[in-house]
Amino acid sequence: MCGIVGYIGYKQAYPVVIKGLKRLEYRGYDSSGVALLNDNKLNVYKKKGRVSELEELMIGKDVSATVGIGHTRWATHGEPSDRNAHPHQSASGRLAMIHNGIIENYAPIKQELLKKGYEFKSETDTEVLLNFIEDIQINNQCSLEEALRIALKRITGAYCILLLDKEDPETIIAARKGSPLVIGIGKGEHFLASDASPFIEYTKEVVYVNDYELAIVKPEELVLKNLGNEKITPFVQELDMELAAIEKGGYDHFMLKEIFEQPSTIFDCLRGRLDAAAGTITMSGIEENIIQLVNAQRILIVACGTSWHAGLVAEYIIEELCRIPVEVEYASEFRYRNPIINPGDVIIAISQSGETADTLVALEKAKENGAFIFGVVNAVGSSIARISHAGAYTHAGPEIGVASTKAFTGQLAVLMMMALKIAKAKATISDERYLMLLSELASVPEKIELILSRSEEMSAIAEKYLDASDFLFLGRGYNFPVALEGALKLKEISYIHAEGYPAAEMKHGPIALVDSSLPVVFIATNDVYHEKIISNMQEIKARKGQIISIITDGDDVTPSLSDDYFSIPAIDEVIAPILSVVPLQLLSYYVGTMKGIDVDKPRNLAKSVTVE
Ligand code: M6R
Numbered sequence: 001m002c003g004i005v006g007y008i009g010y011k012q013a014y015p016v017v018i019k020g021l022k023r024l025e026y027r028g029y030d031s032s033g034v035a036l037l038n039d040n041k042l043n044v045y046k047k048k049g050r051v052s053e054l055e056e057l058m059i060g061k062d063v064s065a066t067v068g069i070g071h072t073r074w075a076t077h078g079e080p081s082d083r084n085a086h087p088h089q090s091a092s093g094r095l096a097m098i099h100n101g102i103i104e105n106y107a108p109i110k111q112e113l114l115k116k117g118y119e120f121k122s123e124t125d126t127e128v129l130l131n132f133i134e135d136i137q138i139n140n141q142c143s144l145e146e147a148l149r150i151a152l153k154r155i156t157g158a159y160c161i162l163l164l165d166k167e168d169p170e171t172i173i174a175a176r177k178g179s180p181l182v183i184g185i186g187k188g189e190h191f192l193a194s195d196a197s198p199f200i201e202y203t204k205e206v207v208y209v210n211d212y213e214l215a216i217v218k219p220e221e222l223v224l225k226n227l228g229n230e231k232i233t234p235f236v237q238e239l240d241m242e243l244a245a246i247e248k249g250g251y252d253h254f255m256l257k258e259i260f261e262q263p264s265t266i267f268d269c270l271r272g273r274l275d276a277a278a279g280t281i282t283m284s285g286i287e288e289n290i291i292q293l294v295n296a297q298r299i300l301i302v303a304c305g306t307s308w309h310a311g312l313v314a315e316y317i318i319e320e321l322c323r324i325p326v327e328v329e330y331a332s333e334f335r336y337r338n339p340i341i342n343p344g345d346v347i348i349a350i351s352q353s354g355e356t357a358d359t360l361v362a363l364e365k366a367k368e369n370g371a372f373i374f375g376v377v378n379a380v381g382s383s384i385a386r387i388s389h390a391g392a393y394t395h396a397g398p399e400i401g402v403a404s405t406k407a408f409t410g411q412l413a414v415l416m417m418m419a420l421k422i423a424k425a426k427a428t429i430s431d432e433r434y435l436m437l438l439s440e441l442a443s444v445p446e447k448i449e450l451i452l453s454r455s456e457e458m459s460a461i462a463e464k465y466l467d468a469s470d471f472l473f474l475g476r477g478y479n480f481p482v483a484l485e486g487a488l489k490l491k492e493i494s495y496i497h498a499e500g501y502p503a504a505e506m507k508h509g510p511i512a513l514v515d516s517s518l519p520v521v522f523i524a525t526n527d528v529y530h531e532k533i534i535s536n537m538q539e540i541k542a543r544k545g546q547i548i549s550i551i552t553d554g555d556d557v558t559p560s561l562s563d564d565y566f567s568i569p570a571i572d573e574v575i576a577p578i579l580s581v582v583p584l585q586l587l588s589y590y591v592g593t594m595k596g597i598d599v600d601k602p603r604n605l606a607k608s609v610t611v612e
Contacts, residue, residue: 001027001028001074001100001179001357001606001608001609001610001611002027002028002071002072002073002074002086002099002100002101002179002194002606002610003020003021003023003024003025003026003027003028003071003072003100003193003194004024004069004070004071004098004099004100004160004162004181004192004193004194005017005020005021005024005069005070005071005191005192005193005194005198006068006069006070006162006172006174006191006192006193006217007020007066007067007068007069007189007190007191007192008066008067008170008171008172008189008190008217008218008219009066009186009188009189009190009219010066010188010189010219011066011189012063012064012065012066013036013065013066013067013068014034014036014058014063014064014065014068016068016191016198016199016202017034017036017068017069017070017198018034018051018054018055018058018070019198020070020191020193020197020198020199021034021051021054021070021071021072021198022051023197023198023246024072024193024194024195024197024198025050025051025072025601026254026400026401026402026600026601026606026607026608027072027074027100027194027606027607027608028072028073028074028075028606029050029051029072029073029074029601029606030048030049030073030074030075030080031046031047031048031049031072031073031075031080031081031082031084031085031086032046032047032049032050032051032053032054032070032071032072032073032085033045033046033047033054033070033071033085033086033087033098034046034054034058034068034069034070034071034087035068035069035070035087035089035096035098035164036062036063036064036065036067036068037065037067037068037096037164037166037169038062038064038065038066038067038169039169040166040167040169041166042089042093042094042096042164042166043061043062043063043065044087044089044096045057045058045061046082046085046086046087047082047085048080048081048082048085049080050601051072066219067164067169067170067172069087069096069098069162069164069172069192070087070098071085071086071087071098071099071100073085073086074606076102076125076611077102077106077123077124077125077126078122078123078124079123083121083122084122084123084124086098086099086124086126087164088121088122088124088126088127088130089130090130090131090133090134091118091119091131091134092134093166094134094165094166094167095130095133095134095144095163095164095165095166096163096164096166097126097129097130097133097161097162097163097164098126098161098162099124099125099126099129099159099160099161100159100160100161100179100180100194100610101157101158101159101160101161101177101178101179101610101611102125102157102158102611102612103125103126103128103129103155103156103157103159104155104156104157105154105155105156105157106125106128106129106155106157109128109129109132109154109155110128113128113131113132113135116135118131118135125157126161129151129155129159129161130163132151132154132155133147133148133151133163134147136150136151144163144165144168144173145173145214145216145225146229148163148173148175148214149214149227149229152175152177152212152214152227153227157178158177158178158179158357158610158611158612159175159176159177159178159179160174160175160176160177160178160179160180160181160194161174161175161176162174162192163175170218170219171216171217171218172190172192172217173214173215173216173217174192174209174214174215174217175213175214175215176209176210176211176213177211177212178211178357178360178361178383178610179194179355179357179610180194180195180208180355180382180383180608180610181193181194181208181209181215182194182195182196182206182207182208182209182381183206183207183209183215183217183222183234184196184199184202184203184205184206185203185205185206185207185222185236186199186202186203186205188219188220189202189219190217190218190219190222191203192215192217194608195379195398196239196241197241197246197398200239200241200242200243200246201243203239204238204239204241205236205237205238205239206236206237206238206239206381207222207224207234207235207236207237208235208237208381208386209224210386211383212226212227213225213226213232214226214227222234237381240380241380241397241398245397245398246398246400252593253401253589253593253599253600254400254401254600255401255402255403255405255493255589255599255600256589257401258399258400258401258405258406259405259406259452259582259585259586259589260452261396261397261406262405262406262409262445262448262452262582263445263446263448263449263452264445265394265395265396265397265406265409265410266409266410266413266444266445266448266578267445268395268396268397269394269395269396269410269413269414270413270417270441270442270444270445273417274417274438274441274442276435276438276439276441276442279431279434279435279438281417281420281421281424281438283392283417283418283421285374285390285391285392286390286392286418286421286422288390289372289374289389289390290422290425292346292372293346293374293422293425294422294425294426295344296324296344296345296346297324297325297342297344297345298324298325298326298327298342298344298345298346299318299324299325299326299327299345299346299347299348300326300327300328300329300334300339300341300345300346300347300348300366300371301314301315301326301327301328301329301347301348301349301350302329302331302334302347302348302349302350302359302362302363302366303328303329303330303331303349303350303351303356303359304330304331304332304351304356304358304359304609305404305488305609306352306403306404306407306408306485306488307350307351307352307356307359307404307407307408307411308328308330308331308350309408309481309482309484309485309488310350310376310408310411310412310415310481311328311348311350311415312328312480312481312484313412313415313478313481313482313577314326314328314348314350314412314415314418314419315327315328316477316478316481317415317416317419317478317574318415318418318419318422320574321419321420321422321423321428321429321574322419322422322423322426322428323426323428324422329362330358331356331358331359331361331362332358332362332612334362334366335358335361335362335365339366341366341369341370341371343370345371345372346371346372346374347363347366347371347372347373347374348374348375348376348415348418349362349363349373349374349375349376349377349384349388350376350377350411350415351375351376351377351378351379351382351384352377352378352379352394352396352399352404352407352408352411353378353379353382353607353608353609354375354377354378354379354381354382354383354384354385355379355382355383355384355608355610356384356608356609356610357609357610357611357612358609358612359384360383360384360387361612363384363387363388364387367387372389372390373387373388373389373390374388374389374390374391374392375387375388375390375391375392376391376392376394376411376414376415376418377391377393377394378393378394378395378396378399378407378410378411379398380393392414392417392418393414394407394410394411394413394414395410396409396410399607400600400607401599401600402492402493402599402600402601402602402605402606402607403489403492403493403585403588403599403602405489405585408485408581409448409578409581409582412577412578413441413444413578416437416441416574416575416578417441420434420437420438420441436572437572437574437575440571440572440574440575441575443571444571444575444578444579447568447569447571447579448578448579448582450568450569451568451569451579451582451583452582452586454566455586457566458566458583458586458587458590459586459590461548461564461566461587461590462586462587462590462591462594463590463594464564465519465546465548465591466591466594466595468496468517468518468519469496469497469517470496470497470498470499470513470518471487471490471496471497471498471499471518471519471520471521472487472498472499472501472506472510472513472514472518472519472520472521472545473486473487473490473498473499473500473501473520473521473523473584474500474501474502474503474506474520474521474522474523474533474536475500475502475503475522475523475524475533475580476502476503476504476527476529476532476533476536477527477528477529477573478527478573478574478576478577479523479524479525479527479529479576479577479580480500480502480503481577482523482577482580482581482584483500483501483502483503483521483523484500485500485581485584486498486500486521486523486581486584486587486588487499487500488500489584489585489587489588490584490587490588490591492588492602492605493588493589493591493592493597493599493602494588494591494592494595494597495595495597495602495603496591503522503529503532503533503536504532504536506536506539506540507539511539511540511543514540514543514544514545515543515544515545516544516545516546517546518545518546519545519546519547519548520540520545520546520547520548521548521549521550521584521587522536522537522540522547522548522549522550522558522562523549523550523580523584524537524549524550524551524555524558525550525551525552525568525571525573525576525579525580526551526552526555526570526573527573527576528573534557534558534561537549537558537561537562538561541561546563547561547562547563547564548562548563548564548565548566548587549561549562549564549565549566550565550566550567550568550580550583550584551565551566551567551568552567552568552569552570553567553568553569553570554567554570555567566583568580568582568583
């Protein structure tokens with residue numbers, strides 16, 4: 001949700017910043033802008049629309065500068081427009097600032113400033129904060145750094161800000177609370193960004209800035225301080241990310257690339273952990289906390305969106321295999337409803353980005369109440385990974401398409417291994433079933449490969465249903481969360497209304513929607529519910545609904561009830577969601593692209609939701 005990037009050093013800043021903005025565009029794309037500082041000349045350029053539109057605006061402009069900041073926006077305060085785009089400039093024109101987050105108490109501060117005669121060019125909370133900082137500096141006759149510290153103590157909300165002062169062209173000042181900031185360390189240069197993608201070809205040495213920290217960044221020097229003005233020693237880490245991971249690599253869209261990467265991302269997730277032949281799962285985060293996990297009285301899973309769907313699958317698996325009660329919570333509800341957290345509870349946080357504001361705050365609150373937090377996170381070094389007591393990375397690599405695909409299947413793989421490992425330690429699973437599920441899990445990369453090799457079949461199905469205005473997705477048991485995920489994917493990237501439902505629940509309401517114009521997608525793979533879901537299909541058929549089914553290879557009953565079907569390799573029902581979701585990802589991808597939608601950047605969405 002908003003991407004920020006900054007450069008200070010000996011290179012020309014503009015090419016670094018604009019390339020960085022393109023890589024961060026997945027975080028927000030309704031407007032973008034740059035501020036370039038050359039000696040004491042501060043130039044700000046901004047434009048509604050995609051970064052490519054900003055680039056066009058920049059043709060012929062003076063871009064020479066070795067200091068620059070840039071922003072790509074996902075609107076919160078004020079509509080997407082040139083004037084609401086960042087960077088903003090202070091009333092005097094001396095300061096320029098970009099901001100990712102929300103200043104919740106901006107209204108009273110704005111009133112205070114209006115009374116003092118300040119005028120605002122935009123509707124943003126960011127411009128209010130910037131003028132507030134300038135006003136404090138003028139009134140207190142203090143340094144900009146000190147003024148920023150005073151301002152940050154007065155505001156509530158979330159921020160990652162980068163600040164330029166044209167009277168100090170050798171410095172970028174940054175601060176964060178609740179929105180991510182990583183600093184890349186080069187020789188005689190520094191890079192600042194929401195994630196490391198803008199600078200991975202320049203340096204692998206990074207410092208993740210923590211909440212309530214300020215960074216005073218010069219070409220040769222990085223000083224970190226807390227809000228009490230005490231210096232903090234930067235913790236420099238080595239980045240494990242390659243440039244190829246954030247490029248399209250010949251695919252038309254990141255989403256398609258990420259769908260097709262799943263055999264290798266699942267393989268990477270299992271590698272070094274699952275050894276089906278030896279019958280072992282090695283996960284240090286679990287082993288080091290096995291007593292806590294085995295004795296858990298209850299597991300609470302906290303997540304949003306697709307990650308929440310992974311949590312629902314985990315609920316079914318953990319309850320069945322480990323016999324531990326599980327509750328799956330939307331982080332946005334959990335954080336506000338004063339939940340009961342008992343000493344024996346374990347919280348599993350699931351997040352691709354590791355920066356989702358609702359999940360992060362929910363965990364902070366749970367942690368304050370003494371909960372043990374286990375993070376299942378994709379983005380290495382992210383905030384959720386860092387506040388968790390223990391965890392397991394999904395190792396899916398950077399996910400850039402807004403619609404989550406490979407991160408979801410990676411989450412499922414980690415959660416399945418977790419459940420198997422806890423079940424084994426608790427002795428709630430027989431040796432035979434344990435070994436069988438291990439070998440089923442190990443077969444997933446190869447089976448996804450088989451599904452993807454037939455992607456054209458799904459493309460043909462998609463073409464038939466392009467004009468539908470609604471879709472229903474139905475599944476039972478382990479495939480119910482997959483139905484929810486299929487519906488979410490379709491909504492996100494094709495703008496077709498879709499609902500996911502437990503198949504049996506359909507007759508308690510949604511069946512009223514069924515007529516000959518409604519496509520109903522059944523996730524009807526072979527499991528204990530198979531006969532029951534066939535009855536549900538009959539109910540739809542009797543009302544002339546159009547049926548698209550996802551079935552298991554060799555099923556010769558379901559095709560006769562279906563207008564279209566796609567079959568997947570046979571697999572145990574516990575592991576089935578990792579496979580059955582893949583055709584649904586393809587369905588939504590093809591429908592979205594055939595409708596001409598930019599599936600990597602669908603309207604109104606952002607990849608990383610860092611505001612509540
Ligand atoms: O980064 P997270 O996994 O915490 O993100 C949670 C949701 O915002 C995310 O899954 C969202 O629903 C995706 N756009 C789904 O495709």
